[in-house]
Amino acid sequence: MPANLTPEYRKAEEWFRNADTDDERLLALEEMLRTIPRHKGTDHMRADLRRRLSKLKETLAGPKKHGGKRVDVFHVPTTGAGQVVLLGMPNCGKSSIVGVLTNAKVNIADYPFATDLPTPGMARYEDVSMQIVDMPPVTADYAPPGAVGTYRGSDLIGIVIDLSGEASEQMNTCLDFLQSHRLLIDEQNEETDQTGNILGRKAFVICTKADVAKDGEMEKLKNFCKGRFELVEVSLETGQGVDELAQKMFSLLDIVRVYAKKPGKKADMKDPFTLPRGSTVADLAVSIHRELAEKLKSARAWGKNVHDGQNVHRTYELADRDIIELHFQ
Ligand SMILES: Nc1nc2c(ncn2[C@@H]2O[C@H](COP(=O)(O)OP(=O)(O)OP(=O)(O)O)[C@@H](O)[C@H]2O)c(=O)[nH]1
Numbered sequence: 344m345p346a347n348l349t350p351e352y353r354k355a356e357e358w359f360r361n362a363d364t365d366d367e368r369l370l371a372l373e374e375m376l377r378t379i380p381r382h383k384g385t386d387h388m389r390a391d392l393r394r395r396l397s398k399l400k401e402t403l404a405g406p407k408k409h410g411g412k413r414v415d416v417f418h419v420p421t422t423g424a425g426q427v428v429l430l431g432m433p434n435c436g437k438s439s440i441v442g443v444l445t446n447a448k449v450n451i452a453d454y455p456f457a458t459d460l461p462t463p464g465m466a467r468y469e470d471v472s473m474q475i476v477d478m479p480p481v482t483a484d485y486a487p488p489g490a491v492g493t494y495r496g497s498d499l500i501g502i503v504i505d506l507s508g509e510a511s512e513q514m515n516t517c518l519d520f521l522q523s524h525r526l527l528i529d530e531q532n533e534e535t536d537q538t539g540n541i542l543g544r545k546a547f548v549i550c551t552k553a554d555v556a557k558d559g560e561m562e563k564l565k566n567f568c569k570g571r572f573e574l575v576e577v578s579l580e581t582g583q584g585v586d587e588l589a590q591k592m593f594s595l596l597d598i599v600r601v602y603a604k605k606p607g608k609k610a611d612m613k614d615p616f617t618l619p620r621g622s623t624v625a626d627l628a629v630s631i632h633r634e635l636a637e638k639l640k641s642a643r644a645w646g647k648n649v650h651d652g653q654n655v656h657r658t659y660e661l662a663d664r665d666i667i668e669l670h671f672q
């Protein structure tokens with residue numbers, strides 16, 4: 344696709360070429376980024392400009408102070424019950440999803456590459472808060488440096504596909520990125536690193552722009568995925584499917600909610616503890632208080648798999664919405 348560069352941009356480029364100090368180069372690069380036309384044909388040029396700009400800023404900031412820590416903006420610590428990180432091509436609706444589900448300040452725009460840094464927000468499902476992270480886009484031959492680390496640190500990857508465009512082409516680009524970085528969990532082969540951590544992550548597909556979808560695109564995508572991924576169809580314009588999306592994230596994060604109860608008191612039903620499915624009473628004790636956990640003597644449970652107030656062993660597997668009363672020595 345032709346870049347159709349404007350005279351304004353050409354002028355900024357000339358300024359850059361003729362600049363003889365880094366300070367001036369920085370201003371010229373910023374001007375180039377400001378004046379470059381924003382469309383698909385300039386995707387790579389803009390990505391390259393951003394890269395040059397950030398390198399130059401680093402040079403201008405001077406050598407790092409001894410012992411000073413470099414902040415990795417692509418490292419997003421998880422808060423809440425789990426972390427979902429979005430992946431998708433430019434303009435597919437990633438920021439709109441985070442904008443609708445959370446209070447985070449995201450940049451939603453009708454031009455591509457509007458987002459350039461990970462931006463987390465907290466989404467609610469019933470009484471659980473889950474973190475959802477907006478990301479800069481990927482294309483067939485560009486991914487933001489550092490993004491692999493963000494995906495590796497997640498609990499779940501949300502592949503975002505714009506139904507008003509070519510769904511299978513977008514899906515191929517996303518899958519190529521995930522597969523080339525060993526980011527997809529594969530049932531046959533759970534690859535691990537040297538310390539035994541599984542490299543891949545679970546993924547699902549969020550299909551956006553249902554209100555302006557191409558006829559039959561959702562069906563085509565379903566066939567393309569052949570049951571490999573779960574899909575949710577949404578419109579961030581009309582709100583269609585947004586509640587289902589939050590519910591799907593909760594169910595795919597595979598967590599259980601547990602309400603703690605003090606002996607003789609009512610359970611705290613407002614603020615559940617969240618643990619991975621398969622966790623036990625002993626795990627709950629550790630998550631409440633690591634040191635106190637060693638003193639766990641007994642526990643009682645209320646919930647769908649037990650009689651009210653039943654005594655349970657420390658190996659009892661917690662079910663979603665259990666109420667647990669812990670007794671310490
Ligand atoms: N009609 C319609 N428009 C949508 C929907 N979701 C997003 N948009 C529009 O699509 C454009 C791009 O949305 P963004 O959320 O900024 O896309 P993005 O994936 O974050 O884009 P980048 O940051 O460039 O990667 C905006 O103009 C949105 O208003 C939707 O469900 N329906």
Ligand SMILES: [Mg+2]
Nearest residue numbers: 437438457458
């Ligand atoms: Mg965005």
